[in-house]
Amino acid sequence: MTIPLSLTVNGQAVRADVEPRTLLVDFIRDHLRLTGTHIGCDTAQCGACTVHVDGQAVKSCNMLAVQAADRAVTTIEGIAAADGTLHPMQAAFRDHHGLQCGYCTPGMVMSALDLVASDPAPSRERIREALDGNLCRCTGYQNIVVAVEAGARAMSGER
Amino acid sequence: MYAFNYLKAQSVADAKSKVAAATDGKLLAGGQTLIAAMKLRLAAPSDLIDLGGVAELRGVKAGNGELTIGAMTTHADVAGSADVKRRIPALADLAGQIGDRMVRHMGTLGGSIANNDPAADYPAGLVGLGAAVVTDRRTIDADAFFTGMYETALEPGEIITAVRFPVPQRAAYAKFANPASRYALVGVFVAQTSGGVRVAVTGAGPVVFRVSALEAALTKRFVPEAVEGIAIDANGLNADMHAGAEYRAHLITVMTRRAVEVANA
Ligand SMILES: Cc1cc2nc3c(=O)[nH]c(=O)nc-3n(C[C@H](O)[C@H](O)[C@H](O)COP(=O)(O)OP(=O)(O)OC[C@H]3O[C@@H](n4cnc5c(N)ncnc54)[C@H](O)[C@@H]3O)c2cc1C
Ligand code: FES
Ligand code: FES
Numbered sequence: 185m186t187i188p189l190s191l192t193v194n195g196q197a198v199r200a201d202v203e204p205r206t207l208l209v210d211f212i213r214d215h216l217r218l219t220g221t222h223i224g225c226d227t228a229q230c231g232a233c234t235v236h237v238d239g240q241a242v243k244s245c246n247m248l249a250v251q252a253a254d255r256a257v258t259t260i261e262g263i264a265a266a267d268g269t270l271h272p273m274q275a276a277f278r279d280h281h282g283l284q285c286g287y288c289t290p291g292m293v294m295s296a297l298d299l300v301a302s303d304p305a306p307s308r309e310r311i312r313e314a315l316d317g318n319l320c321r322c323t324g325y326q327n328i329v330v331a332v333e334a335g336a337r338a339m340s341g342e343r
Numbered sequence: 344m345y346a347f348n349y350l351k352a353q354s355v356a357d358a359k360s361k362v363a364a365a366t367d368g369k370l371l372a373g374g375q376t377l378i379a380a381m382k383l384r385l386a387a388p389s390d391l392i393d394l395g396g397v398a399e400l401r402g403v404k405a406g407n408g409e410l411t412i413g414a415m416t417t418h419a420d421v422a423g424s425a426d427v428k429r430r431i432p433a434l435a436d437l438a439g440q441i442g443d444r445m446v447r448h449m450g451t452l453g454g455s456i457a458n459n460d461p462a463a464d465y466p467a468g469l470v471g472l473g474a475a476v477v478t479d480r481r482t483i484d485a486d487a488f489f490t491g492m493y494e495t496a497l498e499p500g501e502i503i504t505a506v507r508f509p510v511p512q513r514a515a516y517a518k519f520a521n522p523a524s525r526y527a528l529v530g531v532f533v534a535q536t537s538g539g540v541r542v543a544v545t546g547a548g549p550v551v552f553r554v555s556a557l558e559a560a561l562t563k564r565f566v567p568e569a570v571e572g573i574a575i576d577a578n579g580l581n582a583d584m585h586a587g588a589e590y591r592a593h594l595i596t597v598m599t600r601r602a603v604e605v606a607n608a
Contacts, residue, residue, distance in 0.1 A: 187349060204349030204391065205381075228379055231445065240419070240448040246378050247449065250349050251371075251395060295444060316525065317443025 191252050193218070194262030202249050208242075209233045211249035212259055220260040220290050224319070231318035234291035235259045241298035243317070260290035263297065273297055273335035282331030284322035292318050296332040304340050308333060344381045348390040355399060355479055355504055358392050362500045365390035370502065372415060372454030375446050400453070400504060403427055408510050410434075411477075414453025414503040418442070421452065433514035433606070437468045437532070440518050442525050453503040456488070459495050459550065461581065462526035466551035468516060469506060470543035471532030477505045492549040511536045513565075515605035517598040519546075521585050528586050531598040533606055535565055542599060547580050547591045557599050566607065567600040 186201040193216060200215055212218050212235065221244060224232030228246040235244045236258040263271040273293050276282065283289045292315065299306055299314035306314065311332045312325070320328060348365075352358035362368040369388035371377060372395075380386040394400055400415035405426045412421060421427055422439035441447055441455070441464050455465045456476065469476070469485035476483045479502040488496050497503070514534035521528045527546035534541045542557040560569045575595045580588035 185346070185348075203346065205344045205346055207344075207378075226382070228375065228446070231443070234445060237448075241445050242448050243445045247374060248349070248371075248378065251374065251393065253351075298444065314444055317445045 187250065189250055189253055191254060192256040194258055195256075204248065204250050206249045207245055208235070208237075208247045208249045208252055208257070209244035212244060212257070218259050218261050222287055222290055224287060224291075229319065230288070231291040231295060231315075232288050234294040234318065236294060236298065239298075239301065241295050258294075260293060263293070271297075272338035273300070273332070276335030276338055277328070277331045280327050280331040280334055282323065282328045288318060288320040288322075292320065292328055292332075296335060299332070300336045300339060304336060306333070306336060344378075345384060345387045347381075347388055349393065350390055351393045351396050354397060355502060358394060358397065358502055359479055359500070361390070361392045362502075365392070368392055368500075370394055370457075372451040372457075373417065373449035374454075375442070375450040376454065376458045376460070394453075394502075405430060410508045410510065411505050412452055412508065413505050415451050418447035418450050418452075418455075419444075422447065430510045431472070431508055431514065433511075433516050433532070433534070434468055434472070434508060437464050437516040437518075440464060440516070440520070440525075452506060456506070457495060457497060457503055459489050459493050460526070461492050461549050462521070462524075462528070462530075462546040464516070464518065464527055464530055464545060467527075467530050467532040467543045467545035469508075470551050470553060471516070471534045471541050472508050472511055472514065473534075473536055473538055473541060474509070475507045476503055477507060478503050482507075486553075489551050494550070509536060513606045515602040517602035517605065519594050519598055523585075529591050529594040529598055531595060531602050533561070533599060533602040535561075535606070540565065544595055547595055549579075549581070554595065554599075557596070561599075561603065565603065567603045570596055570599050570603070 190199045222232040224230035233245040366389040368390040371391045371393045400413045403424045404411045418438045418441045427435040474485045511534040516532045518530040519528045529547045530545045532543045540558045540561040545551045575592040577588040577592035580591045582588040
């Protein structure tokens with residue numbers, strides 16, 4: 185049995201009928217076809233599925249779509265400019281080799297943005313703490329931390 | 344995950360009647376434990392009653408030498424609350440160490456203590472501070488609330504509405520986190536309260552417990568050295584691939600010492 189759901193995704197109003205058991209990540213990927221949000225573990229461990237709900241990072245594999253009713257969801261697709269120019273945090277990941285295969289990257293970027301929203305100039309230690317829930321099997325994290333630091337600087341207008 | 348009916352509660356009274364009307368209804372708080380269990384089909388409720396929209400269950404109130412924290416207050420909100428940071432910084436610190444950033448944005452105080460995972464952090468905070476769990480029908484002392492592994496004193500359908508934390512003279516929480524899961528391998532909450540010194544341990548046993556030998560030593564002298572040399576019996580403690588019972592027993596004294604250092608700092 186489906187129930188009606190309305191919410192905002194990347195600034196657009198969305199209405200759909202969903203089964204209550206639909207996970208937010210499946211709603212985003214399968215219903216909305218926004219496949220930038222990845223499923224790495226499906227057990228709330230890896231953070232590849234991280235999106236923002238009302239500005240806060242959450243693991244969308246561990247949340248029901250109906251829990252996001254009437255709230256604002258932002259996915260990785262929602263952060264670049266309309267003309268496709270990368271968000272400064274995305275650009276920093278590219279410039280500083282913050283990714284290799286890229287599977288973890290959307291989640292890393294969304295977690296990084298959540299951190300920078302509350303701490304515009306985080307220390308490397310804070311960055312490592314904030315990315316506790318995001319796993320990367322490629323990079324060894326070093327360049328991710330460097331990228332987040334640079335992305336935060338770029339966002340506050342310094343280069 | 345098996346299908347279920349989804350119902351949004353408007354108030355505690357509404358949640359109560361919705362749970363009562365369901366064949367096998369379960370409350371949904373942050374879902375950080377329950378949704379995972381449902382995905383694994385370890386839980387298959389007929390109805391989920393979502394407390395997410397119940398405003399009266401959220402927030403921190405200060406007064407009368409205590410803090411009252413609503414059951415639906417998230418770990419992130421407790422960690423960030425100015426009142427909690429000022430009056431019981433140890434509790435804000437504990438909440439800020441739960442899981443990771445994303446889990447803290449969703450997970451709640453009520454969900455955590457209702458679940459009573461043997462390695463969860465809040466049980467140590469509640470027992471360490473001598474808190475009281477307020478439900479839709481009564482108030483339960485923390486000492487009597489956590490009854491066993493994943494077991495609490497809650498009756499079927501009983502809803503936690505808030506927890507009342509008396510403000511201690513000083514307190515601290517020291518957690519030795521499992522490096523993979525971030526749950527407590529051993530976590531020790533130490534508090535100097537009007538009712539005496541309390542030492543509550545999570546992660547080490549099947550359920551949170553107090554250690555009278557440590558409490559007695561710290562009552563005499565509330566300094567880190569006071570617990571030096573106190574050996575904890577490893578009998579009955581948890582042993583798994585992450586740590587043996589003897590190692591956990593050893594960590595209890597070590598983490599107690601560290602907590603006292605922080606409390607006195
Ligand atoms: C990756 C990860 C890491 C984690 N690490 C830690 C950690 O380090 N330390 C730690 O302590 N926890 C940890 N957790 C658990 C986390 O704190 C959960 O949020 C918590 O255990 C459950 O809270 P919830 O609000 O999500 O409850 P839910 O999952 O929604 O509910 C849990 C149970 O409580 C019941 N319940 C919920 N609210 C009430 C209420 N008001 N009254 C009565 N019953 C209620 C539900 O019916 C259900 O049975 C972790 C979780 C994850 C996914
Ligand atoms: S897919 Fe959600 S945390 Fe891994
Ligand atoms: S870049 Fe491959 S998992 Fe992080």
